[in-house]
Amino acid sequence: MSAIEKLFSFEGKVIIITGAAGAIGSAAGHLFASLGANVVISDLNEEGAKQVAAAIEKESGKKTLGIKTDATNEADLEKLVKATLDTFGKISGLINNVGWGANTPIWGSDTDKMVKSYLLNTVGAYNLTKLCMPHLEKEPNASVVFSGSMVGVTPSPEFIEYSTAKAGLMNMVRSMAVVSGPKVRFNTVLIGSVDNGDSTLAAGYTPEMLKALSDMFVMKRRGAPIEIAYGMMFLMSDAAQWITGIDLRIDGGGTYKSKMPTKKD
Amino acid sequence: MEFNQFFSLKGKVAIVTGGGNGIGKACALILAQAGASVAVSDLKLADAQAVADEIAASGIKAIAVECNVTEDSHLVNLVDRTVKELGGVHILVNNAGGGGGGRENPRNITVDDFAWRFKLNVYSAWRLSQICAPHMKDGKYGSIINITSMASINKSPNMSAYASSKAAMNHMTANLAMDYGIDGIRVNAVGPGATKTAALASVLTPEIEAKMLTHTPIKRLGEVEDIAGAVLYFAAPVSEWVSGQVIFVNGGGIQTLD
Numbered sequence: 001m002s003a004i005e006k007l008f009s010f011e012g013k014v015i016i017i018t019g020a021a022g023a024i025g026s027a028a029g030h031l032f033a034s035l036g037a038n039v040v041i042s043d044l045n046e047e048g049a050k051q052v053a054a055a056i057e058k059e060s061g062k063k064t065l066g067i068k069t070d071a072t073n074e075a076d077l078e079k080l081v082k083a084t085l086d087t088f089g090k091i092s093g094l095i096n097n098v099g100w101g102a103n104t105p106i107w108g109s110d111t112d113k114m115v116k117s118y119l120l121n122t123v124g125a126y127n128l129t130k131l132c133m134p135h136l137e138k139e140p141n142a143s144v145v146f147s148g149s150m151v152g153v154t155p156s157p158e159f160i161e162y163s164t165a166k167a168g169l170m171n172m173v174r175s176m177a178v179v180s181g182p183k184v185r186f187n188t189v190l191i192g193s194v195d196n197g198d199s200t201l202a203a204g205y206t207p208e209m210l211k212a213l214s215d216m217f218v219m220k221r222r223g224a225p226i227e228i229a230y231g232m233m234f235l236m237s238d239a240a241q242w243i244t245g246i247d248l249r250i251d252g253g254g255t256y257k258s259k260m261p262t263k264k265d
Numbered sequence: 266m267e268f269n270q271f272f273s274l275k276g277k278v279a280i281v282t283g284g285g286n287g288i289g290k291a292c293a294l295i296l297a298q299a300g301a302s303v304a305v306s307d308l309k310l311a312d313a314q315a316v317a318d319e320i321a322a323s324g325i326k327a328i329a330v331e332c333n334v335t336e337d338s339h340l341v342n343l344v345d346r347t348v349k350e351l352g353g354v355h356i357l358v359n360n361a362g363g364g365g366g367g368r369e370n371p372r373n374i375t376v377d378d379f380a381w382r383f384k385l386n387v388y389s390a391w392r393l394s395q396i397c398a399p400h401m402k403d404g405k406y407g408s409i410i411n412i413t414s415m416a417s418i419n420k421s422p423n424m425s426a427y428a429s430s431k432a433a434m435n436h437m438t439a440n441l442a443m444d445y446g447i448d449g450i451r452v453n454a455v456g457p458g459a460t461k462t463a464a465l466a467s468v469l470t471p472e473i474e475a476k477m478l479t480h481t482p483i484k485r486l487g488e489v490e491d492i493a494g495a496v497l498y499f500a501a502p503v504s505e506w507v508s509g510q511v512i513f514v515n516g517g518g519i520q521t522l523d
Contacts, residue, residue, distance in 0.1 A: 002298065003298050004272050004295075004298050004299050004497075007494065008271070008272065177482055177517045178482050178517060178518070179482070180482065181481070181482025181483040181484065181516065181517050181518075182482065182483040182484045182485070182516075185483070185517070192506075218442055218443055218446030218447075218508055218509065219446060219505075219506055219508065220447075221506075223506045224506070227504075227505065227506040227507075230271065230503040230504065231504070231507070233503075234494075234495075234498045234503070234504075237494075238494075239494025239495070239497065239498065240494060240495070240514075241483070241491060241494075242458075242483055242485075242487050242488070242491035242514055242515070242516045243491075243495065243512070243513075243514050243517075244482055244483055244516065244517030245482065245517040245518075246512050246513060246517075248507075248510070248512055249507070249509075249510050250504075250506055250507050251506070251507075252506045252507075252508065253442045253443065253446050253451070253507075253508030253509040254509075
């Protein structure tokens with residue numbers, strides 16, 4: 001193993017990934033398993049989680065667990081932690097990747113929608129991290145990575161529930177980081193618009209809107225899920241042992257000027 | 266992308282300024298470990314030569330170039346020699362720089378002293394990027410990594426010249442990312458916290474170190490390898506959709522000299 005391979009080896013590590021049946025989470029699962037980790041693929045979509053886990057196990061030869069988790073259900077989160085410990089005996093890393101937001105006009109939200117978004121995008125990550133902490137603290141270079149979003153930084157009137165929850169998530173991560181070193185590191189990957197294939201089209205975006213969005217990035221394209229996973233890998237690796245509390249923007253150079261196009265654009 | 270391609274810099278050529286010691290040396294070594302040929306530039310040729318020799322001993326091509334980054338002719342020569350002897354430029358680490366170590370009392374510092382910090386920390390990186398960019402475009406791969414400082418966002422006593430020059434570097438990074446992005450060149454910056462180098466040793470006392478660590482979640486000062494790891498991430502194909510970013514490698518905290 002070369003010095004560089006050693007720096008990015010995850011041999012002997014156990015990593016939980018939430019929202020892992022989706023594009024970014026599953027890309028991360030494949031990547032970490034290929035680098036030697038046992039990964040736990042958690043998703044609300046049980047069939048999806050099991051399929052991704054089976055594909056990872058087949059590809060990498062690493063034992064992989066697929067499990068159904070509703071990130072807003074505390075009993076489910078407890079089950080996820082228990083299943084991980086029962087299967088692999090430890091937790092070395094956690095990727096709080098689950099999240100979702102509806103396209104809502106700025107004055108079209110209400111208490112129930114706002115609270116539900118906060119529970120899913122922010123509180124779920126808090127609860128799962130809290131449950132994992134006693135186990136993470138026992139592991140060398142333990143680390144938690146959160147999937148943030150560029151809408152949590154830029155004004156995002158069309159995603160008012162999601163963007164405010166993601167903004168809250170970022171500050172939560174900073175608070176976790178300042179009190180949890182040197183045992184556990186906490187960082188956010190701030191994600192630009194990623195090409196999820198058909199799911200973005202299904203959410204109501206037209207190909208013309210997506211082209212307009214691509215053109216807003218310096219790199220003139222949306223990101224690939226694996227490019228987000230690479231950032232997660234860097235932040236969890238031994239190369240990043242003195243990095244905690246940062247937001248790593250993976251956004252084609254464009255966060256500060258991009259805005260999701262609306263139908264009016 | 267297979268693992269060996271994530272960080273593989275085989276066939277790439279890197280320039281590291283201030284590469285003879287400390288953070289620059291660690292950057293030169295890690296880029297070479299990833300397979301890049303390296304032009305090690307330093308004010309002190311002997312220091313650059315020692316690093317180039319260490320890289321060459323591992324079977325990777327390296328040259329040492331004497332370079333004062335505030336001299337335009339030196340910057341032109343650095344790029345000329347790199348292109349002639351190593352075949353191009355794909356990666357530039359603007360690491361050379363410096364400050365007053367907390368001795369820039371604004372009541373006493375001269376205009377020339379103040380301008381000198383900007384020449385050393387801002388203009389040199391801007392100009393070297395300008396000279397390298399056409400080669401990066403031709404070579405269809407470009408990554409510029411500016412070594413900024415945590416001082417760029419801290420409020421520190423007697424550091425107004427150095428700190429503001431590094432803040433300028435942060436914003437220059439974001440702007441150049443826009444300008445050079447269309448040529449496929451990425452521009453990012455790494456901001457080290459207090460890192461164990463000779464430069465830090467000149468001002469560090471056990472008392473200062475203890476104080477620095479009270480505000481540092483990861484309870485140690487930085488090692489040069491911590492900084493080099495972040496530079497490798499930005500240099501490698503693994504970060505192809507990342508540009509205009511400044512990340513701080515500082516143990517999550519702030520370490521100031523006051």
